[in-house]
Amino acid sequence: MTGRRLSPLLAYVTAAAAGASLLTGCGALPGTTGGGSREPVTVMTWAPEQTRATNMPGMPAMAQAYARWVNAGGGIDGHELRVLTCNEQNTNAGAAACARRAVHEGAVAVVGSYSQFGRAFMAPLEAAGIPYIGGYGISEDEFTSSLSYPVNGGQASLVAGHGMQLAANCRTVSLVRPDTIAGDKLPDLLNSGLRKDGHSGAVDIPAVEDAAEYTASARRARTKAGTEDGCVTAVLGERTQTFFDSFRRLPDEGGDDAGAGTVRISSVLGSVGQPLIDRSGGARGPFEGAYVTGWYPDAGDRAWEPMKKVIREHAFADNRVDPADAGVQTTWIAYTVLRQVVESLDSDSVSALRISHALDQGAEIDTGGLTPPLRWRYDDLLGARGFPRIVNHEVTFQVVRRGRLVAQRPGFVDVGETVLTAP
Known part of the structure; x- marks a missing residue:
């Protein structure tokens, strides 16, 4: 075959096959910034479901709806968003198991999750250098670990x-x-x-x-x-x-x-x-x-309209996703953080280290009025005893x-x- 020219028909078939291989890899053409295809971004969201105590099924459900929405628009800066979910089961063992799975499956962040067993899940994440972004704020470790980036002031x-x-x-x-x-x-x-x-x-x-x-x-x-x-x-x-x-x-x-x-x-x-x-x-x-x-404006506030639109279009049949639920709201804000920090990297590959480094260096997140601007430099931390990582210490007073x-x-x-x- 050396030195021979392809026939016009064979050249057309070869080019078509090459194009098809690009399309079938992730279901869409990958991003091409910098001349190379952009790698998927894998994250995890966990929460307890079907337990005798607190359950937060809306959090992983909101994460999945967010992924459907953002991927329908080409992903995050050209990266397909892959969301893993895990039932934390309201136990130490369940929280630790979810964290180990996040490590095993190559998650670059845990986003918008709920667990009161901070010591059980933070140790595996810290060992792997995986940031914990926008946890619900129920555990003390969320406000002490240098790899935790809370979006609210917690309990x-x-x-x-x-x-x-x-x-x-x-x-x-x-x-x-x-x-x-x-x-x-x-x-x-x-x-x-x-x-x-x-x-x-x-x-x-x-x-x-x-x-x-x-x-x-x-x-x-x-x-x-x-x-x-x-x-x-x-x-x-x-x-x-x-x-x-x-x-x-x-x-x-x-x-x-x-x-x-x-x-x-x-x-x-x-x-x-x-x-x-x-x-x-x-x-x-x-x-x-x-x-x-x-933590946030009441559910009728206009600042929630972008989230409600995503829910209507990508979770309309999922009754777990209630826009008035604080867990759903926290997950939306947490994924807003993830999206903006990934966009700020403008890179073909995204790692846990690069995400945490960007946040530590002062990446500022605009949540559209749902919180004050969020930033996690040392100077931005409240430094309260037992809760040093608080950066958002504002709340709202509501009444029924x-x-x-x-x-x-x-x-x-x-x-x-x-x-x-x-x-």
């Missing part, structure tokens, strides 16, 4: 901010929280916000995290709060609904048919959100009038009116100083 900011919200509205406060290591930190954080306005502090009521009912805890919480401007706040994750079901069934000691009397109830986003309010009867349910502290979570006051409230002063 610390929520609970400290909730104390500030309640201080202006409640004479006495009962706090019902999980009897866990993570739950043990909540009373000090709530009290740091309460005492900022001269409040004496809350009554601490530890409770079993996955109990089937909370009658005894509910009775004690109501008794300690009293009925004169008293407030009962529960931060029990998915079991918060179970607690308030027990709470509203308490017999009224004064003979009033209201059951729980005139005590005001409250919580933080993640324990109470719009999906729970809807399931519990909306405006006629137990949460009408409840105070709620959140006519069955909808709406802003109690406009804009964000900075709780950084309050978190810093917590014991």
